[in-house]
Every structure is written in structure tokens, then in C-alpha cells.
Amino acid sequence: MLHSFAPWLPSISEHFLAVALALLVYVLTTRGRREQRAPTAAIAWVLGMLLMPYLALPGYLMFGQRKLRPTVPPRPARAALPGHWAAELLDSFGLAPPSRCALRFHGDGEAAREALWTVIDAAERRLDVCTFIIGSDPLGQAVVERLTARARAGVQVRVLLDGFGALQLPRRYFDALRAAGGEVRVFRPLLRLRAGGPRNLRNHRKLTIADDRWLWSGGRNLAGEYFTGKGDGERPWVDLSFDVRGDAAAAAARQFAQDWASVDDEVPRTVPPIEDMTDGRLVQFLPSGPDQTEDTAQSLLIGACFRAEHRILAVSPYFVPGDGLRDALRLAARRGVQVTLAIPQQSNHRMADFVRSRAMRDLARAGVQFRMLPFMAHAKAVVVDDDLALCGSINLDLRSLLLNHEAATVFYDPQDVAWLSEWVEALAAAGQPYRPRRPGLARDVAEGLLLTIAFQL
Numbered sequence: 190m191l192h193s194f195a196p197w198l199p200s201i202s203e204h205f206l207a208v209a210l211a212l213l214v215y216v217l218t219t220r221g222r223r224e225q226r227a228p229t230a231a232i233a234w235v236l237g238m239l240l241m242p243y244l245a246l247p248g249y250l251m252f253g254q255r256k257l258r259p260t261v262p263p264r265p266a267r268a269a270l271p272g273h274w275a276a277e278l279l280d281s282f283g284l285a286p287p288s289r290c291a292l293r294f295h296g297d298g299e300a301a302r303e304a305l306w307t308v309i310d311a312a313e314r315r316l317d318v319c320t321f322i323i324g325s326d327p328l329g330q331a332v333v334e335r336l337t338a339r340a341r342a343g344v345q346v347r348v349l350l351d352g353f354g355a356l357q358l359p360r361r362y363f364d365a366l367r368a369a370g371g372e373v374r375v376f377r378p379l380l381r382l383r384a385g386g387p388r389n390l391r392n393h394r395k396l397t398i399a400d401d402r403w404l405w406s407g408g409r410n411l412a413g414e415y416f417t418g419k420g421d422g423e424r425p426w427v428d429l430s431f432d433v434r435g436d437a438a439a440a441a442a443r444q445f446a447q448d449w450a451s452v453d454d455e456v457p458r459t460v461p462p463i464e465d466m467t468d469g470r471l472v473q474f475l476p477s478g479p480d481q482t483e484d485t486a487q488s489l490l491i492g493a494c495f496r497a498e499h500r501i502l503a504v505s506p507y508f509v510p511g512d513g514l515r516d517a518l519r520l521a522a523r524r525g526v527q528v529t530l531a532i533p534q535q536s537n538h539r540m541a542d543f544v545r546s547r548a549m550r551d552l553a554r555a556g557v558q559f560r561m562l563p564f565m566a567h568a569k570a571v572v573v574d575d576d577l578a579l580c581g582s583i584n585l586d587l588r589s590l591l592l593n594h595e596a597a598t599v600f601y602d603p604q605d606v607a608w609l610s611e612w613v614e615a616l617a618a619a620g621q622p623y624r625p626r627r628p629g630l631a632r633d634v635a636e637g638l639l640l641t642i643a644f645q646l
Contacts, residue, residue: 207242210242273287273576273577273601274492274496275489275492275493275577275599275601276473276599276601278488278489278492279473279475279485279489279599282481282482282483282485282488283482284440284473284474284475284476284485285436285437285439285440285443285462285473285474286473287471287472287473287599287601288435288436288437288440288463288465288469288471288472288473289435289465289466289467289468289469289470289471290433290434290435290436290437290438290465290466290469290470290472291433291434291435291466291469291470292431292432292433292434292469292470292472292600292605293431293432294429294430294431294580294605294608294609294612295407295429295430295431295432296429296612298415298416298417298418298425298428299416299417301407301409301415301416301428301430302328302416302417304405304430304432305332305397305405305411305430306335307432308397308399308403308404308405308432309332309335309336309339309397309399310335310339311399311400311403312339312344312346312399312400312403313344313399313400314344314345314400315344315345315347315398315399315400315401316336316339316344316345316346316347316397316398316399316400317347317349317396317397317398317442317445317449318332318336318346318347318348318349318396318397318398318411319348319349319392319394319395319396319397319445319448320348320349320350320351320354320394320395320396320397320410320411321351321353321354321391321392321393321394321395321410321582322351322354322357322410322411322412323348323350323354323358323362323410323411323412324410324411324412324413324414325357325358325359325362326412326413326419326420327413327420328411328412328413328415328416328417329411329412329413332411333362333363333365333366334365336348336366336371337365337366337369337371338369340366340369340370340371341369341370345370346366346369346370346371346372347371347372347373347374347449348363348366348371348372348373348374349374349376349392349445349448349449349452350373350374350375350376351375351376351377351391351392351393352375352376352377352378352379352391353379353391354410355375355378356379374449374452374453375452376391376392376448376451376452376594377390377391377392389592390478390479390592390593390594391592391593391594392448392593392594393582393589393593393594393595394444394448394476394582394594394595394596395407395408395409395410395430395581395582395596396441396444396445396596398438398441398442398445401438401439401442401460401463402434402435402438402439402442402463403432403433403434403438404432404433404434404437404438404441404442404474405430405431405432406430406431406432406433406441406581406582406596406598407428407429407430407431407568407580407581407582408428408429408430408567408568408569408580408581408582409428409429409430409567413425414426415428415567416428424564426564426565426566426567427562427564427565427566427567427568427616428566428567428568429504429568429569429570429580429612431580431598433472433598434466435463435465435466435469435472436462436463436464436465437472437473437474437598438463438474439460439461439462439463440473440474441474441596442460443457443460444474444476444596446458446459446460447480448594451480470600470601470602470604470605471600471601471602472598472599472600472601472602472605473598473599473601474596474598474599475489475579475581475596475597475598475599476594476595476596477583477590477594477595477596477597478592478593478594478595479592479594480594484590484591486579486583486589486590486595486597487511487513487514487590487591489579489599490514490517490571490585490590491513491514491517493571493573493577494514494517494518494520494521494526495517495520495521496573497521497526497573497574498526498574499526499527499574499575500526500527500528500529500572500573500574501518501521501526501527501528501529501571501572501573502529502531502571502572502610502613502614502617503529503530503531503570503571503572503585503613504530504531504532504566504568504569504570504613504616504617505530505531505532505568505569505584505585505586506532506533506536506537506538506565506566506567506568506569506584507532507536507538507541507545507584507585507586507589508530508532508541508545508548508549508584508585508586509541509544509545509548509585509586509587509588509640510548510585510586510587510590511587511590511591514585514590515548515551515552518552518555518557519551519552519555519557520555522552522555522556522557523555523556527558528552528556528557528558529557529558529559529560529614529617530557530558530559530560530585531559531560531562531566531613531616531617531620532545532559532560532561532562532566533561533562533564533565533566534561534562534563534620534621535565536565537565540639541586543635543636543639544636544639544640546625546628546632546636547628547636547637547640549623549625550625550626550628553623553625554625558622558623559622559623560617560618560619560620560621560622560623561620561621561622561623562616562617562619562620563619563620563621564619566616568580568616569581569582569583569584569585569589569597570609570612570613572606572609572610572613575603575606575607575610576601576603576606577599577600577601577606578599578600578605578606578609578610579597579598579599579600580597580598580600580609581595581596581597581598582595582596582597583595583596583597
């Protein structure tokens with residue numbers, strides 16, 4: 190049998206030539222782009238090229254790039270910084286500064302849906318929507334219908350949908366919106382050969398922006414399970430969102446303009462800054478991803494762990510941190526900071542649930558408290574002491590922190606930090622303490638092997 194396949198099997202010399210070529214491509218592209226990778230990611234690619242260069246090299250060329258050439262927009266007019274270390278750090282990355290805005294949090298799906306309708310209906314000139322998923326369900330259909338109505342009313346409506354999310358929709362899903370004058374673009378389509386760029390860098394941002402000045406954002410995709418349920422009696426996922434009016438919305442509009450223009454290699458339009466509201470609260474838009482020079486969100490989180498004095502509270506549906514963030518959390522707990530993480534006992538990604546155990550065992554030994562929730566929580570929020578919090582689309586995993594295009598908003602006002610703190614604490618109180626168990630040999634080996642591809646989970 191083996192003899193019948195011999196003509197297609199490479200010789201030893203051919204195999205070594207393929208390995209050498211694959212490793213050369215890896216080294217040249219990594220060094221040429223000065224691209225930093227997590228050790229597990231580097232090990233995974235090198236092992237793949239040693240063992241299966243014919244599969245690993247095409248896979249690397251399609252999925253291996255982690256950073257894009259950053260597009261640095263003109264800086265907006267600088268506002269006075271609040272003297273906060275986080276604001277100074279993000280300012281050094283070239284991001285828009287904190288600004289005083291009007292803000293509302295949506296702690297439940299009903300409030301989130303009504304706020305979304307309000308922002309959509311308030312648009313008079315422009316309505317930009319970026320999302321990972323639009324559901325093929327009543328909630329998703331209601332979103333498209335409202336967008337279509339605004340387009341018919343003369344509003345310029347643009348929808349940017351991630352290529353992975355687009356796979357889940359019928360081909361004619363946006364026909365009515367397009368017929369009304371709306372535009373729809375797909376960010377890095379998975380099945381379109383002519384689309385350039387790596388296919389693993391997904392756009393996970395959730396932004397709905399009216400007239401460049403009113404932003405609805407957070408962790409919710411535009412589907413039923415993130416708001417009020419699928420309609421089949423299942424409980425909706427616990428999630429968190431907010432809406433902001435002010436210059437933080439203009440910063441989000443600038444990011445949307447760059448994402449939109451990147452699909453067809455256009456020049457992004459200019460979005461001018463908005464004057465601060467005199468009675469508003471300090472918030473700051475935080476884009477993160479391969480289009481940023483730095484790993485902005487991860488840098489902020491690691492810095493927060495070393496700056497924290499009393500507590501770190503967080504909620505995330507998935508927990509697969511890289512070595513840097515894991516070490517920072519462990520050291521914060523070692524020096525007496527209360528570190529509490531709320532995560533679902535069982536999320537919608539079983540593999541992520543499996544590989545998280547190694548980091549959780551390590552951190553639990555250092556004093557980190559995990560609260561295992563008996564329901565699916567999709568919210569993403571972090572609270573540090575009493576003067577810093579962030580909320581948005583960023584999960585505490587390698588994919589969100591190092592690969593995906595993500596967005597969060599940073600809150601500096603004590604009133605907003607207190608609201609998020611109370612919300613996360615109430616959520617964590619519904620969970621049970623995590624009790625680590627020593628893994629058997631098979632599980633320990635399996636966790637280690639899967640963690641080599643954790644950056645792709």
C-alpha cells in the first residue's frame with residue numbers, strides 16, 4: 190500500500206529542502222518586520238515547519254502575521270490630561286486623549302437594546318456600524334430593518350461586518366439595506382482569494398456611531414443571545430455595554446473610518462474632534478490590535494497590575510492569558526492586592542475552557558480568586574482600585590490581546606469606576622470559588638500541547 194503512494198512522497202533531501210525554505214521564510218519575515226511573538230506561538234510555527242513544512246508554510250503565510258503596518262492618523266487637538274498614569278501611557282501610544290463626555294451603562298439586555306435603538310434613530314447624517322456578528326434572528330433582523338429605515342431617510346449608513354461573522358448570514362441578508370442606499374463591507378472575507386492580508390486577524394470591535402458624536406459600544410454582538418435571548422426560552426447571556434456622547438465617540442469614528450477604508454485600500458476620511466462637555470465624565474477610547482504600533486490593551490492591563498494598590502476586579506468569558514499578563518496578575522496577588530476574576534464555569538468555547546486550567550491553577554496558588562459563574566457571561570470589564578476601569582470587546586485571552594482588532598473604553602471618573610465595580614462584584618457573588626485540582630499526566634500534556642496554539646483559539 191505504501192509503495193503505491195511512493196511517487197507522491199518527498200525524498201529525504203526534498204523534505205529537508207522544504208524545511209529549510211520554510212524556516213528561512215519564517216526568520217526573514219519575523220526579523221524583517223521586527224515582529225514579536227509569544228514563545229508558544231513561535232514554538233508552534235517552528236515545530237510545524239520542521240514536521241509538516243508543506244502545510245505549515247502556507248498556513249504561516251495566510252495566518253502567521255500578527256502586526257500590520259500601523260496607519261497613524263493625525264493627532265486630534267490635545268486635551269488636558271488628568272495626571273493619571275494610564276492616560277499618560279495611552280497618550281504615548283498616540284491615542285486620542287481622555288475627554289469629558291456624557292455616559293450611560295447598560296447592565297442588562299433590555300436597557301442595551303433600547304439604547305441601541307436610540308442611537309440608531311438619532312442619526313441625522315451618518316450612521317456607522319462595526320460588529321463581529323449580526324444574528325440571523327429577530328434581533329439581528331430588527332437591527333437591519335432600523336438601519337434600512339435610516340438609509341431611506343437620507344442617512345449615510347455603513348455596516349462593517351467581520352469575515353467570520355459574515356459566513357453565518359444568508360447571501361441576501363443586506364439586500365434591502367443596499368437597495369435603500371446603505372453600504373456593507375466585509376472585513377477580510379475568509380473565502381475570497383483576492384482579499385489580501387492574513388486571515389486570522391479578525392475585527393472583533395463593536396461600534397455603532399451616530400453622526401461621529403454618539404457611540405454605542407461594549408461586549409455585545411448584534412444577536413439575540415446578547416440582549417434578551419434567542420426566543421426559545423434560553424436565558425440571554427450576561428453582557429455589558431454603554432453609550433457615550435462626546436469626543437470619545439469622535440475617536441471611535443476615526444477608528445471606524447480607518448477600518449472601513451482598509452477593506453478597499455482607500456484613504457480614510459477625516460473626523461474632527463469635539464469640544465469637551467463641561468459637566469461630563471472623563472473617558473478615553475482605546476483601540477487595540479494589529480493596526481496599532483503597540484499592544485495597547487495588554488500594555489495597559491500589565492501596567493495596571495503593577496500599579497494596583499488594593500484590588501483588581503475583572504470579568505471575561507474566556508481566560509487564556511499570555512505569560513506577561515499571567516505573571517503580572519500573580520505578582521499583584523503576591524504583594525497583597527485583591528485579585529478577583531469572574532468567568533463562566535462553562536463558556537461557549539470548550540477548548541478555551543480546557544486550556545485555561547493551567548493558568549488558573551498557577552494563579553490560584555498565588556492568591557488570585559476565581560469565581561465560577563453558573564451561566565454564560567460574555568461581558569468584558571476590568572476595574573483597578575477606585576480610579577480606573579475599562580469595558581469593551583477585549584477578552585482576557587491571547588487572541589483578543591494580541592491578534593484581534595479590538596476596542597474598549599477607559600473610565601477615569603470615580604462614579605463610573607464605582608458603577609462598574611458594583612456590577613462586577615454582584616456578578617462575581619453569583620459564582621462559586623474555584624478549587625484547583627492537580628492534573629493527571631494525560632491532561633497536563635494535552636494542556637501543554639493545546640497552549641502552543643492558544644494564540645489561535
